[in-house]
Amino acid sequence: MLFVILAGSGCSWLPEQVDKTRDWSATQLYEAAREEMRQKNYEKAIEYFETLEARYPFGKYAQQAQIEIAYAYYKFDEPDLAIAAADRFIKIYPRHPNVDYAWYLKGLTNYNRGKTFIDKYLPQDPSERDTFTMRAAYDDFDLLTQRYPNSVYASDSTQRMIYLRNNMAAYELHVADYYMRRKAYVAAANRGKYVIENFQRTPSVPLALVIMARAYRLLGADALANDTMQVLRMNYPEHPDLARLEAPGGYPDDQPPPFWKFW
Numbered sequence: 001m002l003f004v005i006l007a008g009s010g011c012s013w014l015p016e017q018v019d020k021t022r023d024w025s026a027t028q029l030y031e032a033a034r035e036e037m038r039q040k041n042y043e044k045a046i047e048y049f050e051t052l053e054a055r056y057p058f059g060k061y062a063q064q065a066q067i068e069i070a071y072a073y074y075k076f077d078e079p080d081l082a083i084a085a086a087d088r089f090i091k092i093y094p095r096h097p098n099v100d101y102a103w104y105l106k107g108l109t110n111y112n113r114g115k116t117f118i119d120k121y122l123p124q125d126p127s128e129r130d131t132f133t134m135r136a137a138y139d140d141f142d143l144l145t146q147r148y149p150n151s152v153y154a155s156d157s158t159q160r161m162i163y164l165r166n167n168m169a170a171y172e173l174h175v176a177d178y179y180m181r182r183k184a185y186v187a188a189a190n191r192g193k194y195v196i197e198n199f200q201r202t203p204s205v206p207l208a209l210v211i212m213a214r215a216y217r218l219l220g221a222d223a224l225a226n227d228t229m230q231v232l233r234m235n236y237p238e239h240p241d242l243a244r245l246e247a248p249g250g251y252p253d254d255q256p257p258p259f260w261k262f263w
Helices: 002-013 026-038 042-055 062-075 079-092 099-112 132-147 154-181 185-198 205-219 222-235 242-246
Strands: none
Touching (some): 026 042, 079 099, 099 154, 132 154, 185 205, 222 242
8 A cells, every 4th residue: 555655646756857948038048049059969959949939939039940940950960850940931931031041951951961970981972872862952952043043052052053963964874874784775875865855064965975876886776876976976076985986896785884984
């Protein structure tokens, strides 16, 4: 009986967990969150920002807290939550002076999505990664530059778009090379054609022409191969693989050129 009584009332004997922020003003919560951000304690900063939003949803710090919590989630490596917070800010405050930053933060989150601590020391060729997040980042940056051309983030967004576009084109060449090595020449030619049609003015265009010419030749489509070589000859007369393409037999079917040599 004594055990039952103690078990039932034991919790009341323990000291209550005191919320030290219970009597804090919006200013105190905001400044505490900002200090945690400066100290790179992003999890604690998120806690303070969320408390601020819950207690003072209509205060002068509410808007700023919403955009800053998106950045805190980004730094805390929570990309889905960062994008959700940025989207919420964009939806609630579409005319806010800092809405361009919300779009930039979305693009930056997608741009860095999937990168890990190990990548700093064993970097992976970004063109070998799937293009889904690259495309999402590109679209975010593109929208920013279209809607807010005078934004302080427009120039950086443009440079990142160029980088992303080059990587997306290179990814298509990785896939085309994969098909060439497995003698799926129609699929390889189509990938090369896709690069030509969608990624003009990227470094991948001449190699896409090389792959197309090889694939068409191996398929016996000599007219298409010759037309592709003509385009390569006119636009890239110094390309190192042009001579091999023009030689009798071209590239041997069983010995495709190593993909790394084009980079």
